Amino acid sequence: MSKKAAPDPSRRSETARRAILTAALDLVGEVGYAKLSIEGIAAAAGVGKQTIYRWWPSKGALLFDAFLTLAGEGDDGQSAALPDTGDLAADLKLVLRATVEELNDPRYDQPMRALHTEIVHDPALAADYAKRLDEPMRELKKERLRSARDAGQLAADVDLDVAVDLLFGPVLNRWLQRTGPLTAEYADQVVDTALRGLRPREP
């Protein structure tokens, strides 16, 4: 037991990594994505530019990791299953209302817009996003819908991927395009309309 232990290199680099991710999120919120630079992030995080370039190939990739960290912290790093109380509409409304609240929170809004911009233009990042974020989330949503289908609450031949798109897409669209107010009421309407379907019941 030496009095003066050498700093643990893996802990030190984890500290630097977290400082960089936090700086990236803070900065993108302040200056926007277009003006976000690796230099600026390095300065804010107190590391050299080369440290960042060693770990991330682009500011898009760095921001994506920062965003995954932010999303992970929100739910204690667990990818949580959707609630399943047996009431499908209520469970979906709970989830979509939480999404609306998150999208209306400035802490999420700016980095998520920046991330979506990169996804639109960068096919490699889009593939990474699809694999690391969209697919795991989509699987949790489908799991909840599968359970509803098993309980006879969804038609047996519903395509679960299309169902996920119908239930979760409209809120994302309205947020991205700003085509209308993003409210809890809108989330409820989407759930009710998607679940009830647009056609009147068969006689």
Add this chain to the structure above:
Amino acid sequence: MSKKAAPDPSRRSETARRAILTAALDLVGEVGYAKLSIEGIAAAAGVGKQTIYRWWPSKGALLFDAFLTLAGEGDDGQSAALPDTGDLAADLKLVLRATVEELNDPRYDQPMRALHTEIVHDPALAADYAKRLDEPMRELKKERLRSARDAGQLAADVDLDVAVDLLFGPVLNRWLQRTGPLTAEYADQVVDTALRGLRPREP
């Protein structure tokens, strides 16, 4: 009747305007939005930078006008009503399949991605987009759904705005996020699922 008529200034400036819009669309397809510059567009169109700045406040606003022109040329400058053969599903599939084809066309893909990026980050442009493009298109879609509702093909209390979001949002999302293949079959599935609704018929 002089032999050498003075050039008509309004025609000359219309020629310049169209040259600028065409140059903007060509250039954004070549270099992408981030590298698109007013200087580059001016050079390609054979006009001075000041001519462009006199007419448009930003490259986003210019690209938006260029995109409106492109969209307008596709349908002879008319905002066409949706087809109404009486078969709602068939009519919607026709429209959504055409949208899929357009989004898969490189001539539209790059400028539309650039436009959507700007909309995501620029609230003023988003408001302009909502007013000049989304709302008129949405009105045409609602008109078709209203006719179906009057014919008893949709439930009387369906919210038409939410119905439009469910029917037309998923294709746009899949294109923007590249979360899956954008095919005619997907368009058909979205229409069938949205129209049939997710719940089994009441007994």
